[in-house]
Amino acid sequence: MDDHQQYQDLLALHALDALDASEKALLEAHLVNCAECGSALVEWRDATGLLAHATTPVTPSDELRARILAATQAETRASQTAARVVQMPVAPRRSNLWPNLLRIAAAIAIVGLLVGLIVVWRRDVVLQRDIARLTKERNRTADQLIKEREALAREREALAMLNSRDTKKMELAGTQTAQNARAMFVYNPQTGHAMLMTEGLPATPADKAYEVWFIPKGHTPMPGKMFTVDSSGRAMVSGEIPLEARANVVIAITLEPKKGSLAPTSAIYLGSPSS
Amino acid sequence: MKAELSKTSDGDLLRAVARGDQTALAGIYDRYRLILFGLVMRILHDRGEAEDVLQEAFLQVWRRAGDFDEARGRAFTWLVTIARSRALDRLRASASRGRVATEAAQMPHDEVGDAAEDALRSEQGAIVRQGLSDLPPEQRQALHLAYFEGLTQTEIAARLGDPLGTVKTRMRSGMIKLRELLRDKLGDLK
Numbered sequence: 001m002d003d004h005q006q007y008q009d010l011l012a013l014h015a016l017d018a019l020d021a022s023e024k025a026l027l028e029a030h031l032v033n034c035a036e037c038g039s040a041l042v043e044w045r046d047a048t049g050l051l052a053h054a055t056t057p058v059t060p061s062d063e064l065r066a067r068i069l070a071a072t073q074a075e076t077r078a079s080q081t082a083a084r085v086v087q088m089p090v091a092p093r094r095s096n097l098w099p100n101l102l103r104i105a106a107a108i109a110i111v112g113l114l115v116g117l118i119v120v121w122r123r124d125v126v127l128q129r130d131i132a133r134l135t136k137e138r139n140r141t142a143d144q145l146i147k148e149r150e151a152l153a154r155e156r157e158a159l160a161m162l163n164s165r166d167t168k169k170m171e172l173a174g175t176q177t178a179q180n181a182r183a184m185f186v187y188n189p190q191t192g193h194a195m196l197m198t199e200g201l202p203a204t205p206a207d208k209a210y211e212v213w214f215i216p217k218g219h220t221p222m223p224g225k226m227f228t229v230d231s232s233g234r235a236m237v238s239g240e241i242p243l244e245a246r247a248n249v250v251i252a253i254t255l256e257p258k259k260g261s262l263a264p265t266s267a268i269y270l271g272s273p274s275s
Numbered sequence: 276m277k278a279e280l281s282k283t284s285d286g287d288l289l290r291a292v293a294r295g296d297q298t299a300l301a302g303i304y305d306r307y308r309l310i311l312f313g314l315v316m317r318i319l320h321d322r323g324e325a326e327d328v329l330q331e332a333f334l335q336v337w338r339r340a341g342d343f344d345e346a347r348g349r350a351f352t353w354l355v356t357i358a359r360s361r362a363l364d365r366l367r368a369s370a371s372r373g374r375v376a377t378e379a380a381q382m383p384h385d386e387v388g389d390a391a392e393d394a395l396r397s398e399q400g401a402i403v404r405q406g407l408s409d410l411p412p413e414q415r416q417a418l419h420l421a422y423f424e425g426l427t428q429t430e431i432a433a434r435l436g437d438p439l440g441t442v443k444t445r446m447r448s449g450m451i452k453l454r455e456l457l458r459d460k461l462g463d464l465k
Contacts, residue, residue, distance in 0.1 A: 057309035
């Protein structure tokens with residue numbers, strides 16, 4: 001017995017309303033999509049209706065007929081009165097009222113639907129914008145956090161270096177090119193680890209960056225790190241001094257193209273006393 | 276108008292009712308009041324309640340005649356379904372007050388009425404009654420419990436003390452005979 005046959009078997013008892021709730025629910029779900037069972041059910045219902053003939057016909061009282069007709073008349077009057085009240089400003093003839101009302105209702109429904117769609121669409125746009133803004137804010141916050149951590153790490157590093165007995169300090173003075181600039185260069189001659197802290201350097205142009213030069217005695221300058229400064233001309237850079245330059249450290253800072261130079265191309269901005 | 280009404284089909288009368296024609300409603304009432312009131316009485320066993328229910332049923336016919344669709348069944352089925360549903364609703368409300376159910380269970384079967392009432396029955400009704408009386412008693416009993424008391428198959432099995440499978444088979448067999456009756460005898464009468 002296939003599934004469809006099973007449903008066919010349920011139809012007769014469904015027409016009698018005699019199925020248990022679970023079978024009834026199954027069959028009703030099947031009926032939604034099965035035209036064949038639907039038309040079979042029509043015939044089963046007609047067959048069920050025949051059971052009314054199994055009763056003894058009984059004559060109701062004469063008053064009942066009058067009562068029913070009076071009740072329908074009262075309903076008709078009530079609905080006509082209601083119809084007239086609604087109708088007067090809309091249309092002169094009753095027969096036009098309902099189609100007009102239906103048309104108006106349909107128009108209102110369509111407008112309502114469109115407004116609803118627009119509202120939903122706009123809300124979606126606003127939400128997407130909010131999400132983008134929040135994401136950007138979160139990224140910005142994360143970037144800021146990373147930067148702050150880096151700054152903290154550099155400060156700790158600087159403190160550790162400054163407190164170390166092996167660390168040497170050197171003050172750099174601004175040249176004619178940058179008279180307000182000065183810097184502190186601290187380094188460990190053994191490890192070559194070094195830090196540079198500047199202030200008062202002119203703002204870095206967009207296509208340029210400052211470059212550190214190590215100048216070993218009797219050699220051409222060796223390029224070190226590139227850096228930019230904040231609005232006060234401050235920067236904190238850490239790095240390694242090349243082995244050749246560690247014995248007698250001489251450094252200079254110049255302004256170079258952003259990608260760096262192999263030899264200085266500009267005037268010196270900051271220099272160690274012997275540079 | 277009266278002579279014309281008697282020739283109008285049930286479907287046409289209902290369509291007239293849907294247009295607000297009270298004469299058509301009266302025509303339907305006059306045509307089916309005996310069988311519909313008999314049905315409601317058979318379910319409720321109380322004249323006062325049965326009259327209330329029949330009035331409610333005809334008000335529903337008046338309001339909902341526009342819903343009637345000949346493609347979804349006979350007009351007679353539509354009318355009888357409304358009257359039966361209303362009566363069963365009332366029965367369940369009364370049964371919850373613990374009154375009618377036992378009385379109904381004790382009622383004798385009423386397939387054979389007295390001669391005076393038999394005279395009121397339509398030709399169609401007579402054919403159907405003959406067919407129903409040919410049903411084996413246990414099939415008829417199961418169908419009656421479902422139709423007049425609104426019981427489900429499981430409730431019927433419990434009431435009769437018979438296995439559910441047996442009850443289902445009886446009901447299906449009875450329904451198949453009713454459908455044959457509908458196909459063979461009533462096609463020509465419509």
